[in-house]
Amino acid sequence: MSEKKQEMGLGHEMVSMVKTNIRDYMMYIALICIMAFFTVKTNGGFLQPRNIANLINQAGYVAVLAIGMTVILIIVHIDLSVGYVAGFCGAVAAILMTKYNVNEWVAILIVLMLGVLIGLYQGLLVTKLGVPAFVTTLAGMFIFRGLLNLSLQETGTIIIPNEGFNALSNGFIPDLPVNASFHVVTMIIGAILVMAMIYSQIKDRKNKQKYHFEVCSTPIFVVKMVAFSVVIMVIMWTLAKFRGIPWTAVIVGVVLLVYNYMLNKTKLGRAIYGIGGNAQAAELSGINVKKVTLFAFCSVSLMAALAGILYTSRLQSATPTAGAAFEMDAIASSYIGGVAVSGGVGRVTNTIIGTLVIMSLTNGMNLMGIDISYQYIVKGIIFIIAVAFDVSTRKKK
Amino acid sequence: MSDYILEMKQITKEFPGVKALNDVNFKVKRGEIHCLVGENGAGKSTLMKVLSGVYQHGTYTGDIVYNGEVQKFKSISDSEKKGIVIIYQELALIPELSVYENIFFGHEIVKKGRIDWNETIVQAKKMLEKVGLHADPSIQVKKLGVGNQQLVEIAKALSKDVKLLILDEPTASLNEDDSQNLLKLIRELKEQGVTCIMISHKLREITAIADTITVLRDGATICSLDARERKIEEAEIIKHMVGREMNNIYPKREKHEFGEVALELKNWTVFDPVKNSELLHKVNINVHKGEIVGIQGLMGAGRTELALSIFGNPTKYKVSDGELYLDGKKVRFKHPRDAIRGGLAYVTEDRKGNGLILMQDIRYNITIANLEELVNGIAINENEEINVANSFKESINIKAPSINQKVGKLSGGNQQKVQLAKWMFAKPKVLILDEPTRGIDVGAKYEIYSLMNKLVDQGMSIIMISSELPEVLGMSDRLYVMSEGTITGELLAEDATEEKVMEMAIKS
Numbered sequence: 054m055s056e057k058k059q060e061m062g063l064g065h066e067m068v069s070m071v072k073t074n075i076r077d078y079m080m081y082i083a084l085i086c087i088m089a090f091f092t093v094k095t096n097g098g099f100l101q102p103r104n105i106a107n108l109i110n111q112a113g114y115v116a117v118l119a120i121g122m123t124v125i126l127i128i129v130h131i132d133l134s135v136g137y138v139a140g141f142c143g144a145v146a147a148i149l150m151t152k153y154n155v156n157e158w159v160a161i162l163i164v165l166m167l168g169v170l171i172g173l174y175q176g177l178l179v180t181k182l183g184v185p186a187f188v189t190t191l192a193g194m195f196i197f198r199g200l201l202n203l204s205l206q207e208t209g210t211i212i213i214p215n216e217g218f219n220a221l222s223n224g225f226i227p228d229l230p231v232n233a234s235f236h237v238v239t240m241i242i243g244a245i246l247v248m249a250m251i252y253s254q255i256k257d258r259k260n261k262q263k264y265h266f267e268v269c270s271t272p273i274f275v276v277k278m279v280a281f282s283v284v285i286m287v288i289m290w291t292l293a294k295f296r297g298i299p300w301t302a303v304i305v306g307v308v309l310l311v312y313n314y315m316l317n318k319t320k321l322g323r324a325i326y327g328i329g330g331n332a333q334a335a336e337l338s339g340i341n342v343k344k345v346t347l348f349a350f351c352s353v354s355l356m357a358a359l360a361g362i363l364y365t366s367r368l369q370s371a372t373p374t375a376g377a378a379f380e381m382d383a384i385a386s387s388y389i390g391g392v393a394v395s396g397g398v399g400r401v402t403n404t405i406i407g408t409l410v411i412m413s414l415t416n417g418m419n420l421m422g423i424d425i426s427y428q429y430i431v432k433g434i435i436f437i438i439a440v441a442f443d444v445s446t447r448k449k450k
Numbered sequence: 451m452s453d454y455i456l457e458m459k460q461i462t463k464e465f466p467g468v469k470a471l472n473d474v475n476f477k478v479k480r481g482e483i484h485c486l487v488g489e490n491g492a493g494k495s496t497l498m499k500v501l502s503g504v505y506q507h508g509t510y511t512g513d514i515v516y517n518g519e520v521q522k523f524k525s526i527s528d529s530e531k532k533g534i535v536i537i538y539q540e541l542a543l544i545p546e547l548s549v550y551e552n553i554f555f556g557h558e559i560v561k562k563g564r565i566d567w568n569e570t571i572v573q574a575k576k577m578l579e580k581v582g583l584h585a586d587p588s589i590q591v592k593k594l595g596v597g598n599q600q601l602v603e604i605a606k607a608l609s610k611d612v613k614l615l616i617l618d619e620p621t622a623s624l625n626e627d628d629s630q631n632l633l634k635l636i637r638e639l640k641e642q643g644v645t646c647i648m649i650s651h652k653l654r655e656i657t658a659i660a661d662t663i664t665v666l667r668d669g670a671t672i673c674s675l676d677a678r679e680r681k682i683e684e685a686e687i688i689k690h691m692v693g694r695e696m697n698n699i700y701p702k703r704e705k706h707e708f709g710e711v712a713l714e715l716k717n718w719t720v721f722d723p724v725k726n727s728e729l730l731h732k733v734n735i736n737v738h739k740g741e742i743v744g745i746q747g748l749m750g751a752g753r754t755e756l757a758l759s760i761f762g763n764p765t766k767y768k769v770s771d772g773e774l775y776l777d778g779k780k781v782r783f784k785h786p787r788d789a790i791r792g793g794l795a796y797v798t799e800d801r802k803g804n805g806l807i808l809m810q811d812i813r814y815n816i817t818i819a820n821l822e823e824l825v826n827g828i829a830i831n832e833n834e835e836i837n838v839a840n841s842f843k844e845s846i847n848i849k850a851p852s853i854n855q856k857v858g859k860l861s862g863g864n865q866q867k868v869q870l871a872k873w874m875f876a877k878p879k880v881l882i883l884d885e886p887t888r889g890i891d892v893g894a895k896y897e898i899y900s901l902m903n904k905l906v907d908q909g910m911s912i913i914m915i916s917s918e919l920p921e922v923l924g925m926s927d928r929l930y931v932m933s934e935g936t937i938t939g940e941l942l943a944e945d946a947t948e949e950k951v952m953e954m955a956i957k958s
């Protein structure tokens with residue numbers, strides 16, 4: 054197959070590649086443009102190692118929320134309550150650790166379970182009673198906002214003293230006890246990531262060739278691999294020059310891996326895409342639509358709880374204003390990342406890019422000292438452009 | 451004015467990569483019923499879209515001459531102003547609105563800036579009389595049956611002062627009675643001077659009603675047959691459609707040996723809890739291993755409800771009485787998943803609506819009902835999956851560039867083959883087929899019939915639900931006739947005639 058491609062000529066192949074993947078490429082191009090813009094506007098401040106680490110720490114809670122949201126949006130539901138669920142869960146974690154002196158890891162476990170319970174409650178309303186998800190979770194927005202306020206009413210903002218907890222969104226992975234001007238473990242992990250990526254890509258390519266599926270020609274494949282490797286190593290080098298990989302990145306990475314595997318390699322993933330594509334057909338194919346929907350609600354609330362933990366850890370305190378408008382960033386990330394508005398389509402790996410777009414905008418505009426009101430308007434415009442572009446390219450196909 | 455109301459001359463319409471219409475000439479005489487036939491993808495619908503302005507002037511080459519003038523339609527409303535109205539297979543009515551609101555939707559009777567509802571109702575009644583629908587015009591459209599909804603569509607067309615009426619497969623979802631009614635109405639409209647173009651797959655209807663028959667194949671006009679001069683035989687039309695002689699529409703089966711009873715229903719009674727009405731009353735049927743059993747009946751007789759209530763009851767009807775036996779064991783499935791595990795498979799009548807997941811590829815759709823078999827630990831074994839999908843693509847001749855092709859882009863016949871592959875992979879004992887060849891061209895039909903024969907020869911049992919009487923008679927070993935939720939008759943294939951079956955089907 055690859056030979057056939059080569060006959061076509063490299064230029065030709067590249068054009069057709071861009072054409073078929075225009076939506077994905079646009080997302081990367083947009084991200085690069087946004088980053089370049091802020092780098093120029095901040096005289097390079099945006100790309101400083103310190104700021105990149107900062108960006109990751111800031112983006113972490115949105116990333117996990119967006120991953121959970123992606124699944125819900127694929128099955129054509131929505132969860133508007135994630136923001137206040139996150140806020141409430143963060144407050145519960147703070148109360149457990151300060152008022153009841155619960156060990157921080159036990160507190161985290163309890164809060165994650167609380168997230169699943171909240172998902173169960175909303176999911177049952179949707180699946181058993183047939184209340185639309187929009188209404189159920191809008192009500193959830195009210196309820197959990199109230200609960201958040203109520204739980205912090207007596208104390209006000211709770212400062213969290215637990216170091217382990219606070220390290221989740223402020224700490225970095227430890228380094229080897231060597232004297233180097235950079236973070237050694239980070240570079241080692243970077244090298245491992247590159248090798249793993251190349252190994253899996255080559256394996257995948259060989260497999261496709263075995264079944265005579267179309268693959269890109271060898272030169273393009275090599276260029277792609279080199280480009281990916283360079284990107285990974287540049288990011289790692291940037292982080293290594295500061296204090297290494299943030300714990301947040303590790304957490305998001307694990308969540309991403311789990312969800313990506315689940316969606317692409319398991320029956321559950323197939324069921325999720327099937328329900329999004331055509332719920333009736335899925336049901337008649339033996340998929341338990343209600344069960345899978347319930348799972349999706351539990352998963353998004355679990356991610357909300359995790360986001361609450363990350364956000365609370367980032368601030369090192371639980372405040373009554375936590376959670377406001379989180380759902381906006383999460384939903385926008387998913388859609389910018391290519392989840393189809395009509396459902397059935399979406400990838401968590403692309404959602405992460407969407408998160409980076411949104412959070413780069415936030416971070417960059419903060420660095421530039423742009424007023425928050427303008428920030429919302431800019432984000433809204435980028436969001437609507439992304440979705441309009443998505444809808445129009447899908448129509449052409 | 452010329453003898454022809456419409457002349458489409460040398461129409462060529464290209465889509466990226468495909469020439470959908472290639473130099474097509476199509477002439478319709480004033481006041482005739484002109485049937486347009488061809489296999490799926492032959493270009494019938496495209497031609498009608500060119501005519502009605504869906505594909506606007508300039509996106510095709512060639513001329514449309516209507517009433518002696520060259521027309522340059524920019525949109526449907528342009529063509530409607532000239533009296534050309536098209537009624538699509540999927541009805542374009544708004545279910546929540548009343549009949550009269552629907553009839554005048556888009557061209558409301560307005561006086562002094564306000565809609566004159568009283569006048570609307572009076573006019574709507576007139577239109578309904580013309581089409582012979584005796585219904586209250588203020589009733590919601592959703593409360594009418596499909597047949598009557600079709601009549602409302604025609605009433606709507608009449609209210610637009612239609613001169614040339616185009617019907618795209620008008621009887622596809624109608625039962626025998628409603629179809630006859632509709633054909634009668636089309637003849638009456640002809641008397642009143644309305645010219646009619648009808649696209650249809652049902653050759654029997656075509657030979658019964660057409661004045662002229664035009665056959666399209668691969669985007670080109672093959673021939674125009676004048677049915678007024680001589681009687682046109684179905685075989686002749688088929689020959690032109692497929693480009694070869696089709697002697698046997700129904701392939702012969704090697705053996706007719708039946709094993710034990712595979713599935714048996716006893717006193718199966720089903721309620722609709724929402725409407726609180728009985729859908730099925732004491733249904734008793736059985737099917738043996740290696741047997742094709744047909745279930746024939748008019749639309750609304752309860753055939754699909756019967757299939758769904760056996761197949762895990764996803765519509766949540768209440769099975770109030772009766773037993774289901776599979777291989778002699780009494781079972782009751784709570785979800786389609788249980789039914790699949792128990793050895794049942796159900797190919798739905800509406801492959802786009804609830805059969806396939808159109809945005810996913812062939813591979814996904816073939817394996818979705820039986821992923822268990824491909825799971826290693828928790829991950830799906832994708833190599834194995836590719837092998838499975840490829841071997842089905844090969845063995846049942848699914849025409850597509852690869853198994854990564856999105857199912858939504860396949861033709862109706864190939865989509866149906868994907869559905870069959872999906873359920874063959876689930877390895878059922880009993881395969882229930884609901885309208886297995888609806889909207890499929892002759893060639894693909896033959897392939898699907900052959901496949902059915904192959905499956906029963908391997909010992910599978912098939913229950914075939916179909917509205918097409920010739921198909922049921924041609925394929926079944928034995929058939930049941932249903933009417934209003936009860937079995938009104940059972941016939942062996944060799945004893946069955948169309949007359950006998952129809953008599954049982956209208957019995958209540």
